[in-house]
Amino acid sequence: MNLETKWLEDFVALAATRSFSQAALKRFVTQPAFSRRIRALEEALGLTLVNRARTPVELTEAGQLFLVTARNVVGQLGEAVRHLHDLEGEQGDMLQFAAAHSLTLGFFPTWIAGLRRTGLTIKSRLVATNVGEAMHALRDGTCDLILAYYDPEASLQLDPELFPSLHLGATAMLPVCAVDEAGRPLYDLDSGQSVPLLAYTAGAFLGRSVNLLLRQRGLRSTTVYETAMADSLKSMALQGLGVAWVPRLSVEHELARGELAVCGGEQWQVPLEIRLYRCALLHKPAVRRLWKVLEEGAGALAGAGSDAGPVRQGG
Numbered sequence: 001m002n003l004e005t006k007w008l009e010d011f012v013a014l015a016a017t018r019s020f021s022q023a024a025l026k027r028f029v030t031q032p033a034f035s036r037r038i039r040a041l042e043e044a045l046g047l048t049l050v051n052r053a054r055t056p057v058e059l060t061e062a063g064q065l066f067l068v069t070a071r072n073v074v075g076q077l078g079e080a081v082r083h084l085h086d087l088e089g090e091q092g093d094m095l096q097f098a099a100a101h102s103l104t105l106g107f108f109p110t111w112i113a114g115l116r117r118t119g120l121t122i123k124s125r126l127v128a129t130n131v132g133e134a135m136h137a138l139r140d141g142t143c144d145l146i147l148a149y150y151d152p153e154a155s156l157q158l159d160p161e162l163f164p165s166l167h168l169g170a171t172a173m174l175p176v177c178a179v180d181e182a183g184r185p186l187y188d189l190d191s192g193q194s195v196p197l198l199a200y201t202a203g204a205f206l207g208r209s210v211n212l213l214l215r216q217r218g219l220r221s222t223t224v225y226e227t228a229m230a231d232s233l234k235s236m237a238l239q240g241l242g243v244a245w246v247p248r249l250s251v252e253h254e255l256a257r258g259e260l261a262v263c264g265g266e267q268w269q270v271p272l273e274i275r276l277y278r279c280a281l282l283h284k285p286a287v288r289r290l291w292k293v294l295e296e297g298a299g300a301l302a303g304a305g306s307d308a309g310p311v312r313q314g315g
Helices: 005-017 020-026 031-045 061-086 089-093 101-106 108-117 131-140 205-217 230-238 248-256 285-295
Strands: 094-099 123-128 145-150 165-178 195-200 221-227 243-247 260-262 270-278
Touching: 005 020, 005 031, 005 061, 020 031, 061 131, 094 101, 094 131, 094 285, 101 108, 101 123, 101 145, 101 230, 101 243, 101 248, 131 145, 145 165, 165 205, 165 230, 165 248, 165 285, 195 205, 195 230, 205 243, 205 270, 221 230, 230 243, 230 248, 230 260, 243 248, 248 260, 270 285
Parallel strands: 094 123, 094 145, 195 221, 195 243
Antiparallel strands: 145 270, 165 243, 165 260, 165 270
């Protein structure tokens, strides 16, 4: 029998949500791919686990019995991986962070420096990644903490009891473009004229709230470039190719130097929170120490363009 751990995690998610679409969102895969993985699990077991004819979906009798085993395997494996990380000698004091790319440069160094000024010495390793991969790393125990943007319109689909979070600061997505010889923005969102849009690809985390704003405000635009990376959109904007929405943290230097300009009023900005996430099942002492300090308010350092003061979200 050849079973993949992710199939078991998929099945546990499906049992919790009773919806293929919602479970796929929690697992950061498309619904067709998620359905194929559940089918692959059934074929490997030689059992029908899900009654697909019912809405919401129901587990068969075999599925209900197998769910107990799946939960135990997933839980035990995750706990074993986390325990082994804690036993890696000096690695037990090393905090493994995963963060959105723009936060690795625009927020993390200043935040860590602020913590050190409070007397909290942290050994840290930082990996820049996308939101989906960071969530998987946190679930799998291959990272201890996640720095990520939070937007209620683009929820991370994390159980707040299992994955509590702290508010570290606030920033915004700004519409920016290059400037002309006189230093004026090449485009004006408030003019009513159509603008070339440098857009996020479908499914990109930051793009969801931006796309909602554009629909609500009825922006006239033509998409000329798409990518999932905010820094790539910024680079294209610097070339004068259109308007891009990027986190303030990513463009502060370009705005200060006059290479880019905000090309619309505040109604075109998208507010974002910066949050720190952990897994409640992780018992690493270094994580607990940091969390306690942040909950007490010390060391909650805002990056440029952000406010300060942690607010706990979830357990």
